[in-house]
Amino acid sequence: xxxxxxxxxxxxxxxxxxxxxxxxxxxxxxxxxxxxxxxxxxxxxxxxxxxxxxxxxxxxxxxxxxxxxxxxxxxxxxxxxxxxxxxxxxxxxxxxxxxxxxxxxxxxxxxxxxxxxxxxxxxxx
Numbered sequence: 001x002x003x004x005x006x007x008x009x010x011x012x013x014x015x016x017x018x019x020x021x022x023x024x025x026x027x028x029x030x031x032x033x034x035x036x037x038x039x040x041x042x043x044x045x046x047x048x049x050x051x052x053x054x055x056x057x058x059x060x061x062x063x064x065x066x067x068x069x070x071x072x073x074x075x076x077x078x079x080x081x082x083x084x085x086x087x088x089x090x091x092x093x094x095x096x097x098x099x100x101x102x103x104x105x106x107x108x109x110x111x112x113x114x115x116x117x118x119x120x121x122x123x124x125x
Contacts, residue, residue: 038113045110045117048091052108053119055083060122074098076106076121098123 056073059082063070071081076096080086087093094107098121106121 041110041113042115045091045108045113045115048088048110049108049117049119052079052083052087052093052106055079056120056122058082060124063124070124073122073124076104079106079119079121096121100125 056079059070059073063072071078073079073082075098077093078098079093090111092109092111094109096104096106098104100123102123104121104123105118107116107118109116
């Protein structure tokens with residue numbers, strides 16, 4: 001005849017210890033996750049700003065070489081016309097006038113976090 005001692009399994013104390021350990025790990029991991037999302041948002045903003053800066057430079061070079069190509073840029077907000085797909089959702093560009101052959105710091109705001117960054121806008125008629 002089998003007794004209760006022959007059965008295999010976890011005791012109640014072992015299960016409680018495991019739950020406590022998982023709770024401690026969760027408490028430690030949650031703040032790290034929050035920090036990672038802030039870094040991810042900042043990195044996403046820098047990526048968008050890099051694309052805008054690159055689009056401005058490329059458009060300026062193309063338009064300087066051949067006025068029939070590229071797009072005129074007289075305002076920071078014109079980046080939406082030269083950036084493939086326009087300004088991504090969740091980002092806004094503050095309007096600022098740019099004179100021909102002049103550079104201006106253009107401000108981009110990430111609307112979900114209100115983080116801002118700048119890129120160089122280059123004016124070309």
